[in-house]
Amino acid sequence: MIRNFSKMALVVAVALSIGACAKPPVEALDAARAALDAAQAAEADRYVNDLYLAAADSFSLAQTEIETQNAKSAFTRNYDRAAALLAFVSETAATAQTQVAERKEAVRVANETLFTDVDAAIVSANDLMKKAPRGKDGAAALAQIRSDLDLVGPALEEARAAQAAGDFIRARDVAQSALDRVNGLIGELNTAIEAAGR
Amino acid sequence: MRPVTRLALYLAPVAILVAGVLLLGEKPPADLFEQSRKRLEAARAARAGDYAPSQFATAQEAWETALQSWREENRRIAAFRSFDTVAIRLAEAEGAAEAALDRARHVADSLRSATETQAAAARDLRGPLEQAASFFPVDFVDRRALLDAHTSLSLAESALEREDLWKAAASAARSLATYDSLTRIARERILPLVTSSSDWRARRDRLVRGRSGYAIVVDKAERELTLYENGKVVATHTVELGRRWIGDKRMEGDRATPEGLYRVTRKLGRGQTIYHRALLIDYPNEEDRRQFAQGKRNGTIPAGARIGGNIEIHGGGGRDADWTDGCVALPDRTMEAIFNRVPVGTPVLIAGSLTGKYPLVDPESDGTDR
Numbered sequence: 001m002i003r004n005f006s007k008m009a010l011v012v013a014v015a016l017s018i019g020a021c022a023k024p025p026v027e028a029l030d031a032a033r034a035a036l037d038a039a040q041a042a043e044a045d046r047y048v049n050d051l052y053l054a055a056a057d058s059f060s061l062a063q064t065e066i067e068t069q070n071a072k073s074a075f076t077r078n079y080d081r082a083a084a085l086l087a088f089v090s091e092t093a094a095t096a097q098t099q100v101a102e103r104k105e106a107v108r109v110a111n112e113t114l115f116t117d118v119d120a121a122i123v124s125a126n127d128l129m130k131k132a133p134r135g136k137d138g139a140a141a142l143a144q145i146r147s148d149l150d151l152v153g154p155a156l157e158e159a160r161a162a163q164a165a166g167d168f169i170r171a172r173d174v175a176q177s178a179l180d181r182v183n184g185l186i187g188e189l190n191t192a193i194e195a196a197g198r
Numbered sequence: 199m200r201p202v203t204r205l206a207l208y209l210a211p212v213a214i215l216v217a218g219v220l221l222l223g224e225k226p227p228a229d230l231f232e233q234s235r236k237r238l239e240a241a242r243a244a245r246a247g248d249y250a251p252s253q254f255a256t257a258q259e260a261w262e263t264a265l266q267s268w269r270e271e272n273r274r275i276a277a278f279r280s281f282d283t284v285a286i287r288l289a290e291a292e293g294a295a296e297a298a299l300d301r302a303r304h305v306a307d308s309l310r311s312a313t314e315t316q317a318a319a320a321r322d323l324r325g326p327l328e329q330a331a332s333f334f335p336v337d338f339v340d341r342r343a344l345l346d347a348h349t350s351l352s353l354a355e356s357a358l359e360r361e362d363l364w365k366a367a368a369s370a371a372r373s374l375a376t377y378d379s380l381t382r383i384a385r386e387r388i389l390p391l392v393t394s395s396s397d398w399r400a401r402r403d404r405l406v407r408g409r410s411g412y413a414i415v416v417d418k419a420e421r422e423l424t425l426y427e428n429g430k431v432v433a434t435h436t437v438e439l440g441r442r443w444i445g446d447k448r449m450e451g452d453r454a455t456p457e458g459l460y461r462v463t464r465k466l467g468r469g470q471t472i473y474h475r476a477l478l479i480d481y482p483n484e485e486d487r488r489q490f491a492q493g494k495r496n497g498t499i500p501a502g503a504r505i506g507g508n509i510e511i512h513g514g515g516g517r518d519a520d521w522t523d524g525c526v527a528l529p530d531r532t533m534e535a536i537f538n539r540v541p542v543g544t545p546v547l548i549a550g551s552l553t554g555k556y557p558l559v560d561p562e563s564d565g566t567d568r
Contacts, residue, residue, distance in 0.1 A: 045247070046362070057239045063265055064231040070272040071226035071279075142519075143441070144332065144341075151345045169360070170353070177352040181345065192518075 022077040024066050028086040032059055035093035044096035047103050051096035059089045107168040111159070114175045118156050121182035125149050128189035142192070145185050152178050152185075226268065227281045230288045234261055237295035241302060248364065249309070250301035257294035264288045309363035313354055316370035320351050323377035330384055330557035335442040335520070339384055347376035381558055388556045391419070391444070395554030398547075401459065405547050412540045414462075414511070416526055418443055418455060419551035423511070423526065425536060435532050438515045440524040445550070447481070447524055449490065449499050450506030455524050455548060456481045462544045465537060466510070474513030474530040475537040479546050481509035511536070511546065 036059055039045075044052040062085035069077045126149070132142055155178040162171035199207075238257055246254035264287035271279045324347070331339040350373035357366035398417075406413050406426045413426040418439055425433040440447075440455040447456035460479040467475060482490065482505045493499030506524070513534070515527030526548070528536070 049245075053239070053243055056242060057235075060235045060238065060261075064228065064235060067231075067265065067268045067272060068226065068228045070269070071228075071276075073276075147341050148345065151342055155345065155349060169356070169362075173353045173356045174349055176356075177349040180352070181348065 022069075022074070022079060024070060025079050025083045025086055028083055028090070029062070029066065032062065032086040032089035032093070035090040035097075039093040039096045039100075042097045042100045044093070044100050047100040048096045051092055051099065055089050055092040055096060058085050058092070062086045062089060104166075104168055107172055108163065111163050111168060111171050111175060114172065114179065115156065115160060115163075118152070118159075118175055118179045118182060121179060121186065122149065122152060122156075125182055125186050125189060128186060128193065132189055132192050145188055145192075148181065148185055152182050155181070224279050224281055226272075226279075227284050227288060230285060230292075231264070231268070234264070234288045234292040234295060237292050237299065241295045241299040244299050244302040245306065245361075246295075246298040246302035248302075249305035250298040253294055253298035253301050257291050257298050260287050260291035260294055264291055306363055309367045310358070313358050313363065313366040313370045316367075316374045317351060317354050317358070320347070320354075320370065320374040320377050323374070323381050324348070324351065326558050327377060327380055327384070330388075333557050334384075334444055337442075338387070338444060339380060343376050343380055347373045347380070350376065384558050387444075388559050391550050392554040392556055392559050395549075395551045398549035398552050402547055402549065402552060405459070405545055412544045414536075414540065414544060414546040415552075416455075416511075416546065416548045417552045418457070418549065419556060420553060423528065423536075425539070427539075433535070435528055435536075438517060438522060438527040439520045440522050441520055443520050446489070447486070447506065447509075448493060449503040451503075451523075452506075453523050455522070455526060456486065456509055457548050457550050458483060458485055460509075460546045460548065462511075462540060462542050462546060465542055466512075467537075471510070471512060472514070473510070473525075473527070473533075475533045476510040476512035477537065477540065477544075477546075478508070478510050481507060 036055055039052055039055060044055075062082050065082040065085060066079065069079050069082060125145075129142065129146065129149070132145075155174060159171045159175035159178065162168075162174060238261055241250070241254055241257060246257075264284050267284045267287055268281070271281060271284065327339060327344060327347075331341065331344060350369045354366050354369035354373055357363070357369060402415050406415070406429050409426070409429050411428070415424045415426065416422070416437060417424070421437050421439065423435045423437045424431055425435075441453040443453075443455050445454060446458070447454040460481055460483060462477045463480045464478040465476075466478060470476070486505065490499060490505045494501060494503070509524055511526045511528070511533070513528060513530040513532075515533070516529035517527075521527070
């Protein structure tokens, strides 16, 4: 009988120890929180807001899921769903961070091309200024164009400064505006040259 | 009864009691958590962090506090758990999240609406200002400020597109303020020109009505020279003026075309002018000298300045730009035709504007009558 009682006690002990093995996914929780913070620091909420929102909401859900399980008896706790949610948070936050980096890089590279385009447009405009009627001929119109063209250089510098500071979107907007301006001036110069040739 | 069964029967009530204490207790507020979490999620999706930061922070803090309270309660034996504090915190979190959501939507709508309105107003001002910048002399409109306004408008449009509403609103406001300021400054300078147009029309009418012989009238704003014979228009031609043509000539070198009533004092034929043919007029006349002296007295004209002269109506024009140092230029053939008709002594009225039509102002609403 004593032997049977010992066997039962052993079974209970094993069951208890198995139940006690279900521990909250603390490391996964910390990792997910760190991934989410890193994604936010990388401006994921600006560049890939949908991904960031999905990760942030899942993190809250995982936290409540952990406490829902903590509220249960030690024998019935199951953190599988919480662990799955936290894995999703870490993965999504990492993806968001990668996509932010990719998007930023894409804008940065496109900006470099844009800067080159503005430089080339300024050179073209300056060339056209040389071809345009000089001296008294159309001087007032040319002075206006010269004045506008001189303002594009500082605008491009402003765009480059924004690029250097990592504000790629502002850099793109300022450079695009400068390019539009120079192209407008090139149009005016071509018209003036054409008129002078008539 | 076997001893084991007996032992089990003794222990059963104790085990049930222990299990009851361990397992039975107040139901955890999981539903409330889910409810407030969803509110926070909605607020976050509405960018409450950007548009209602304090309300959103309050909601998040209350939610975190509720979670922490729940965590602490979970450490107690089930029978001794109480979720009253948790429920209070959750109610606070939900209320704050709701407020954050409402506020965020309101702020975002206001910013979007303000940006759209201001950008539209800026675009409305942009066209006439561009027109004014090309119509008037180069320094009439501050071109650096104009470019800055263009850039700000582009930034606003781009930020609005990507829903970066604070930046969009700030850029649109800056753009509109700059355009508005430039428009106001330009209008202040233009309005006197517009209002003086009725005086110019009166002077023209006095000059040409019932007059026998020729008279020349130049409308600077319209770039138009009209030749009258016996009070009737016989020809109208496009002219080019001084580089800083707007306003009266004040001194030598200002490159303005003078305004007032003059007379042809000399005709310069072939070989006497580099501009094909020329009609020299009597600038400076009496009135010009009086104004020049007054300007020197009140310091608006530098002490060492000279009044200038040699203002002509001459050839060499047709360049589609204002390029002279103050003269009125016509294409050679046109100039020759006028030269051949008008004698020395012909009156020449050079008017700022006979129509009052300038960019940025509406003559109809500025009280001038045509």
